[in-house]
Amino acid sequence: MSNMINNLKIVAGSNSARLGNEAIDSSLDLAQRAAMMTEAASKLEELFDVLMIDHRNDHNMRDTPARVAKMFVEEVLSGRFQEPPKITEFENAAGTEDLIVTGPIEVRSMCAHHLMPIYGEAYVGVIPSRDGKIIGLSKYDRIVDYFCSRFQIQEELVKQITNFIVETTQPRGVAVRISATHMCKTHRGVRSTRESRMITTSYHGVMEGDRELKQEFQRECVALARSGD
Numbered sequence: 001m002s003n004m005i006n007n008l009k010i011v012a013g014s015n016s017a018r019l020g021n022e023a024i025d026s027s028l029d030l031a032q033r034a035a036m037m038t039e040a041a042s043k044l045e046e047l048f049d050v051l052m053i054d055h056r057n058d059h060n061m062r063d064t065p066a067r068v069a070k071m072f073v074e075e076v077l078s079g080r081f082q083e084p085p086k087i088t089e090f091e092n093a094a095g096t097e098d099l100i101v102t103g104p105i106e107v108r109s110m111c112a113h114h115l116m117p118i119y120g121e122a123y124v125g126v127i128p129s130r131d132g133k134i135i136g137l138s139k140y141d142r143i144v145d146y147f148c149s150r151f152q153i154q155e156e157l158v159k160q161i162t163n164f165i166v167e168t169t170q171p172r173g174v175a176v177r178i179s180a181t182h183m184c185k186t187h188r189g190v191r192s193t194r195e196s197r198m199i200t201t202s203y204h205g206v207m208e209g210d211r212e213l214k215q216e217f218q219r220e221c222v223a224l225a226r227s228g229d
C-alpha cells in the first residue's frame with residue numbers, strides 16, 4: 001500500500017495538479033485510484049470530526065467516508081482521472097454538410113463553487129466538413145458525460161465540449177447548448193424553484209457568425225426537447 005501512496009504522490013505532485021474541471025496530465029490506473037480513495041476517505045473522516053459527527057458509531061455514516069471518496073474518484077471526478085472517450089470516426093461518404101443536431105443528452109455534473117449537483121440536458125449541433133470525418137451519435141453522449149464528470153461551471157462546460165469535438169473531428173461548425181438546474185441555487189442561497197434553469201451555448205466555426213444556422217440549431221433544440229416530453 002505504501003508503494004501505491006508513493007505512486008499517487010508523484011501523480012498528485014505540482015506537475016500534474018490541474019484545475020477542478022481539467023484532466024490531470026496522465027490518467028490513473030486502478031491501483032493509483034484505489035490509493036487516492038483511501039487517502040480521500042481519511043480526509044473525509046477528518047472533515048466529519050471537525051463537524052462533530054460521530055461517524056465511527058453512527059450506523060448511517062460508518063461507511064460514508066469510503067463511500068463518498070469512491071464516488072468522487074470513480075464517478076463525480078472520473079473525467080479528470082480517466083482517459084477521454086475513444087472516438088470512432090467514419091468517412092463522410094455522402095459528403096454531408098448539413099446541420100446534425102442530437103439531444104437531449106443527460107447532464108449530470110457538480111458545481112465547482114459549492115459542490116452541489118447540476119442536472120439538465122445538452123444538445124450538440126455539428127456541421128461536418130465535406131472531406132472530413134463524422135462520429136457515431138452515441139459518442140456525443142460519452143463526450144458530454146466525460147466533461148460533466150468534473151467540478152464544473154456551466155459556461156466552461158459548453159466550451160470544453162465544443163473544443164473537444166473541434167479537435168477530434170475538425171468539423172466546419174459546432175454548437176453546444178446546455179439547459180440545467182443548479183442545486184446550489186435551489187437548495188441554498190436564494191432557494192429558487194427547480195424550474196429555474198440556466199442556458200449556455202457555445203458556437204464554433206461557421207456556426208459562430210451565421211444567424212440563420214444559429215436559429216436553425218435553436219429550433220431543433222426546442223423540437224428535440226418537446227419530443228422528449
Ligand SMILES: [Zn+2]
Pocket residue numbers: 111112113114115116182184185
Ligand atoms: Zn454553485
